[in-house]
Amino acid sequence: MTARKIVFSGIQPTGDFHLGNYIGAVKRWVADQALHDNIFCIVDLHAITLYQDPNVLRAKIRQAAGVLLACGIDPQKSLLFVQSQVSAHPELTWLLNCVTPIGWLERMTQYKDKAAKQESVSTGLLDYPVLMASDILLYQTDYVPVGEDQKQHIELTRDIAQRFNNLYGETFALPEGIFPKVGARIMGLDDPTVKMSKSIATDQKHHAVGLLDSPDQVWSVLKRATTDSGKEIVFSDAPSKAGVNNLLTIYQALTDQTQIEIEKHFEGKLYGALKREVADVIIETLAPIQTRYNELMQDARALDAILQSSAEQAAARAAPTLRKAKEHMGFV
Numbered sequence: 001m002t003a004r005k006i007v008f009s010g011i012q013p014t015g016d017f018h019l020g021n022y023i024g025a026v027k028r029w030v031a032d033q034a035l036h037d038n039i040f041c042i043v044d045l046h047a048i049t050l051y052q053d054p055n056v057l058r059a060k061i062r063q064a065a066g067v068l069l070a071c072g073i074d075p076q077k078s079l080l081f082v083q084s085q086v087s088a089h090p091e092l093t094w095l096l097n098c099v100t101p102i103g104w105l106e107r108m109t110q111y112k113d114k115a116a117k118q119e120s121v122s123t124g125l126l127d128y129p130v131l132m133a134s135d136i137l138l139y140q141t142d143y144v145p146v147g148e149d150q151k152q153h154i155e156l157t158r159d160i161a162q163r164f165n166n167l168y169g170e171t172f173a174l175p176e177g178i179f180p181k182v183g184a185r186i187m188g189l190d191d192p193t194v195k196m197s198k199s200i201a202t203d204q205k206h207h208a209v210g211l212l213d214s215p216d217q218v219w220s221v222l223k224r225a226t227t228d229s230g231k232e233i234v235f236s237d238a239p240s241k242a243g244v245n246n247l248l249t250i251y252q253a254l255t256d257q258t259q260i261e262i263e264k265h266f267e268g269k270l271y272g273a274l275k276r277e278v279a280d281v282i283i284e285t286l287a288p289i290q291t292r293y294n295e296l297m298q299d300a301r302a303l304d305a306i307l308q309s310s311a312e313q314a315a316a317r318a319a320p321t322l323r324k325a326k327e328h329m330g331f332v
Contacts, residue, residue, distance in 0.1 A: 005142040007036040010043040010135055013064035015198025018208035020186035023253040030072035038078040039139050045083045049124040065307055070293035075306050085311035088318035092134040095325055099164050100130050133157040138318040140173040168328040189225040192242035215283045222279040233266035233274050235259050247278050254281045
């Protein structure tokens with residue numbers, strides 16, 4: 001019997017989970033649980049590359065766990081844990097820091113973009129791609145599902161693993177990024193030229209639909225969604241149709257219909273009807289998630305127990321790789 005492939009996925013607990021997170025990542029995670037050996041990590045150590053209010057961060061970590069469980073992540077089928085509760089992650093990061101040229105980190109696009117917006121840059125902001133590499137390599141990961149904007153990070157992870165293996169002997173598997181074709185990049189509803197973002201959604205209330213938003217909030221965002229001055233409801237790569245294309249992409253991702261079926265359904269209809277139907281599909285999708293989430297959050301002890309058990313399992317799985325890395329480097 002062929003062993004199932006190991007798939008690692010991480011998501012930050014900062015901000016509020018939105019529709020782009022669900023369609024681009026979580027929906028696929030849930031669907032693939034029977035296919036792979038899935039490891040899901042709430043990467044709270046990545047979150048503190050920027051200052052986080054401790055009480056807010058603590059609440060957001062639990063919220064993230066609750067949302068993921070409510071969306072269908074099953075701790076009986078998959079591993080769901082909080083990164084900071086498994087000490088092997090920062091420990092391996094230090095070992096990998098010592099084989100990673102600083103020039104590799106300085107050329108990372110996301111680092112350069114974020115650093116350009118700050119007067120003072122923390123070491124953590126520069127170094128977080130190495131922590132990301134540790135997250136992945138600790139579990140001998142085969143595949144990492146990511147958006148196109150994370151492709152450079154997967155390439156860096158492979159470079160770090162290869163450098164370590166060349167210096168000290170075979171230690172880490174070389175992971176591959178997998179990039180979903182549909183719904184991988186949901187754009188902002190207020191600006192379909194930028195990816196739907198937690199940080200933008202915090203400042204602009206009509207940018208995204210939150211997974212915990214009420215039906216009224218969903219409709220408030222959708223009715224203001226950017227479209228264009230035309231009338232045709234069709235999938236299109238044309239910049240002028242970016243808003244309509246984004247709404248259709250959301251509709252397709254949540255209904256699993258083909259583009260031909262969707263275009264036929266909306267033939268002759270106006271943009272108002274498109275927005276209303278997309279809103280209805282979103283509301284229908286979110287209703288059971290929100291019900292389950294509210295049930296989970298009413299029992300904090302049970303939620304914490306799930307996370308503690310998962311962290312213990314993750315630590316046990318990470319230990320052999322960390323031990324091998326330390327032995328290969330010469331530690332007693």
